[in-house]
Amino acid sequence: MKKANIVVIGGGTGLSVLLRGLKTFPVDITAIVTVADDGGSSGRLRRELKIPPPGDVRNVLVALSEVEPLVEELFQHRFEPGNSLSGHSLGNLLLAGMTSITGDFSRGVQELSRVLNVKGKVLPATNQEVVLHAELEDGSLVEGESQIPLSGKKIKKVFIEPEKPAPLDETLLAIEKADLIVLGPGSLFTSVLPNLLVPEISRKVKESKAWKVYICNVMTQPGETDNFTAADHIKAIYDHIDMPFLHAILVNNQKIPFSYSQRYLEEGAKEVIVDEHRLKEMGLEVVADNLLYFDNEYLRHDALKLSQRLISML
Structure with a gap:
């Protein structure tokens, strides 16, 4: 029996956590990884x-x-x-x-x-050096992935230089063959979106017949997604990519212990509210489950639970 092809797009800790779970299942995995980091x-x-x-x-x-x-x-x-x-x-x-x-x-x-x-397979989003920029709500510009969350202002949009870096042929082929395409989890503007800003990658993702799902972050990220709801995450993606292309969003509905909420609050982060009505208006299937693993200090997605949920979508 042919193995299902899963393409995962992102970067940062969230992507690594997910992949540790997915590799335990009999699926073919391609990870498309951001190369916008500059810290x-x-x-x-x-x-x-x-x-x-x-x-x-x-x-x-x-x-x-x-x-x-x-x-x-x-x-x-x-x-x-x-x-x-x-x-x-x-x-x-x-x-x-x-x-x-x-x-x-x-x-x-x-x-x-x-x-x-x-x-x-692990494939960089592009073989070229790219620089990530952000335009903030007040019109000012910030250069560099590591500097963007430090601005303290709301991000209007991000863009890369050069504007049209070439992806690998292998990347485009993997997207074409995919049965499931997964975005995230990870920093929305600095880990997930930089991959989609490579025009050929976003074009192929939009054209793909695969089931496409976004894994929503559990907590907001200071300087990046302050006060964002789940639907705000999706809107930000669509604002950059010009058209709706996702089928589903995977969200956590497990209760967060008070001690963890307080710790995050001290760092300027809070739980992402799942505004289900708005998500459904956007045409998305909302898949909710207990997805958390608690380490000593931080919340993490449970790699196995997350992977099982994704595999069930196949």
């Missing part, structure tokens, strides 16, 4: 070596890898402050090194995928 180790390597930032790709490779825990730990190891390697993770350096050896970032990602025995 930390990724930003330094990007500026110094003129390569796409490796950080989000590194996390996704690790999430989909099937290697000994020690190898995973080694790949994620971050050097301590005090020398020229301070703050760099070994995985970022290996990706930079493989890019140098192969002369091509996406080729470097594929070679490391083999080393890490990755289940599925």
Whole structure:
């Protein structure tokens, strides 16, 4: 029996969490990963070596890898402050090194995928360096993914330079073959949307016959989605992509313990309200479930519950 093809589009921690769950199911996974990051180790390597930032790709490779825990730990190891390697993770350096050896970032990602025995394909949204910009509600502009949430003003729209970077042929083919296309979870403006701002990717997603679902974040993100409801997330995507194309939204309906709500509130975040009526007016099927996992400090999506819900949509 043919395996279902699932394409997951995003970046950041949310994408990695989801993929750890999905890889336990008999499906073919393609992860399309943002290359808009410009902070930390990724930003330094990007500026110094003129390569796409490796950080989000590194996390996704690790999430989909099937290697000994020690190898995973080694790949994620971050050097301590005090020398020229301070703050760099070994995985970022290996990706930079493989890019140098192969002369091509996406080729470097594929070679490391083999080393890490990755289940599925990991594809950067584009092989080019792109810079993310935001236009804020007052008309001012902010340059750089890491700077956008720091503005303290509402984001009107984000855009990339160059405007039309070329995606990989493999990426377009994966979208074409997909049975299910998943957006998120992750930072709306800085992890999810940058992938869709590559015109050929958004065109292919819109044309695809696959079932398309957005996984809504559980909490708002300070400086990015302050006071956003679930429908506001969808509206922001449609404002950038020009037409409705999603079939469903997956939301959490599990009660958040008071202690966690308070901790998030202190950081300027609160629970995303699921305005079901508006979502249904947008033509979306609203799929709600208990999707949370609680670590010591933060809420996370439960990778297995999330994956099971997505698999059931097939």
